[in-house]
Every structure is written in C-alpha cells, then in structure tokens.
Amino acid sequence: QVKLQQSGAELVKPGASVKLSCKTSGYTFSTSYMSWFKQIPGQSIEWIGMIYAGDGGTGYNQKFKGKATLTVDTSSSTAYMDLSSLTTEDSAVYFCARRANWVSVFDYWGQGVMVTVSS
Amino acid sequence: DVQMTQSPSNLAASPGESVSINCKASKSISKYLAWYQQKPGKANKLLIYSGSTLQSGTPSRFSGSGSGTDFTLTIRNLEPEDFGLYYCQQHNEYPWTFGGGTKLELK
Numbered sequence: 001q002v003k004l005q006q007s008g009a010e011l012v013k014p015g016a017s018v019k020l021s022c023k024t025s026g027y028t029f030s031t032s033y034m035s036w037f038k039q040i041p042g043q044s045i046e047w048i049g050m051i052y053a054g055d056g057g058t059g060y061n062q063k064f065k066g067k068a069t070l071t072v073d074t075s076s077s078t079a080y081m082d083l084s085s086l087t088t089e090d091s092a093v094y095f096c097a098r099r100a101n102w103v104s105v106f107d108y109w110g111q112g113v114m115v116t117v118s119s
Numbered sequence: 120d121v122q123m124t125q126s127p128s129n130l131a132a133s134p135g136e137s138v139s140i141n142c143k144a145s146k147s148i149s150k151y152l153a154w155y156q157q158k159p160g161k162a163n164k165l166l167i168y169s170g171s172t173l174q175s176g177t178p179s180r181f182s183g184s185g186s187g188t189d190f191t192l193t194i195r196n197l198e199p200e201d202f203g204l205y206y207c208q209q210h211n212e213y214p215w216t217f218g219g220g221t222k223l224e225l226k
Contacts, residue, residue: 059213
C-alpha cells in the first residue's frame with residue numbers, strides 16, 4: 001500500500017535551515033508529483049509547492065519562493081524540502097502529499113512533522 | 120489567490136444525525152473543489168474531489184455538491200469515526216488554496 005513517511009520533529013534556531021524528508025513506498029515514485037504543505041497549529045493548510053519526481057521540475061506558491069526548495073532522490077523514492085532563513089513564523093507542521101494522477105488533489109499524505117524555530 | 124471561506128467553523132452533532140459544511144470561493148472555480156478530513160495522529164484523508172466525486176474508499180454517507188463559488192459537504196447518518204476537522208480545497212487554479220476548516224464535534 002502507498003505510504004509516505006516523514007522525518008521526525010525538528011527544533012532549530014532562528015536563521016538556520018532545515019531539510020525535511022518524505023520517504024515513499026507502494027507506488028511508482030518517479031512518475032508522480034509530490035506537494036508540500038504548511039499548517040500552523042489551529043490554522044488552515046497552505047500549499048507550498050510541488051515537484052515532479054520524473055525530472056525534478058518544480059512549481060511554488062509565490063509566498064514560499066525563496067523560503068522552500070523542493071528536491072527528490074528517485075533512487076530512494078524520497079522527497080525533500082529545504083526551509084531556509086528560518087524565523088518563528090516558520091514554526092508549523094509540514095506535510096508532504098502525493099498528487100493524484102488524474103486531478104490536482106492529494107490522495108496520500110504523510111503524517112506531518114513539527115518544526116519549531118526557537119532560540 | 121482564490122480565497123476559500125468555510126462555514127460553520129464549529130459544528131456539534133450526534134451519531135445518526137446529518138450535517139452540512141459549506142465552502143465559498145472568492146471567484147468561480149467551476150466544479151473543482153475537494154474535501155479532506157483531518158484527525159489527530161492520522162494522515163489527512165481525501166474524501167471528495169471535483170465537487171461531487173467520491174474518492175475510492177469514501178463511504179456513501181458522504182456527498183458533495185455545488186459549482187461556481189458555493190459548495191457543500193453533507194454527511195448523513197454520522198458515525199463516531201466522522202468527528203474531526205474538515206477542509207475544502209480548490210483545485211481549479213494555482214496556488215491551490217484551502218478553507219479555514221470546520222471542526223465537527225460530538226454533541
């Protein structure tokens with residue numbers, strides 16, 4: 001079955017960067033799209049961007065350009081998101097999710113990872 | 120960006136009852152509206168897409184309706200596992216945007 005397993009919670013200092021991972025199994029990673037999302041606890045979900053694992057092509061929400069960088073490693077079927085120049089406003093739960101093949105909705109999600117930015 | 124407004128933000132109901140959750144887009148999104156369920160400790164679950172198409176595995180007590188700017192998620196004969204958070208998402212144009220969420224609680 002399809003699984004998206006995200007890395008563990010992170011505590012990082014302001015100004016630092018963090019790299020989150022999303023290891024997948026149960027489907028053909030190299031022909032799929034992966035999206036990432038941000039959710040501040042108690043608030044709604046924001047779409048950060050998307051990457052096509054086949055060629056690494058990306059598309060970003062303008063709001064997150066310069067903040068997030070998406071990459072993939074097809075040899076390990078893993079997607080990554082780098083978050084840079086972190087501030088307290090980046091403290092949130094981050095999700096990865098697979099885009100469905102036929103429409104731009106997200107049919108499988110990771111469990112989410114909490115990133116806390118604090119000195 | 121398309122703004123998505125959900126109502127109500129909180130909803131209390133009992134098992135066996137029926138409830139409706141509304142989602143309004145700031146501009147027409149045709150039929151391209153999805154609904155998700157979010158529960159603590161579980162992966163988010165896609166319930167419905169394209170306004171009314173049930174995702175594989177979604178129970179038939181869930182239904183979606185609407186087009187243009189106004190959409191509704193209806194859950195009939197609530198089951199205990201239906202309580203949680205619900206979000207709508209427009210999938211008509213970039214960037215994909217979500218509603219503010221509706222918390223469905225046990226009365």
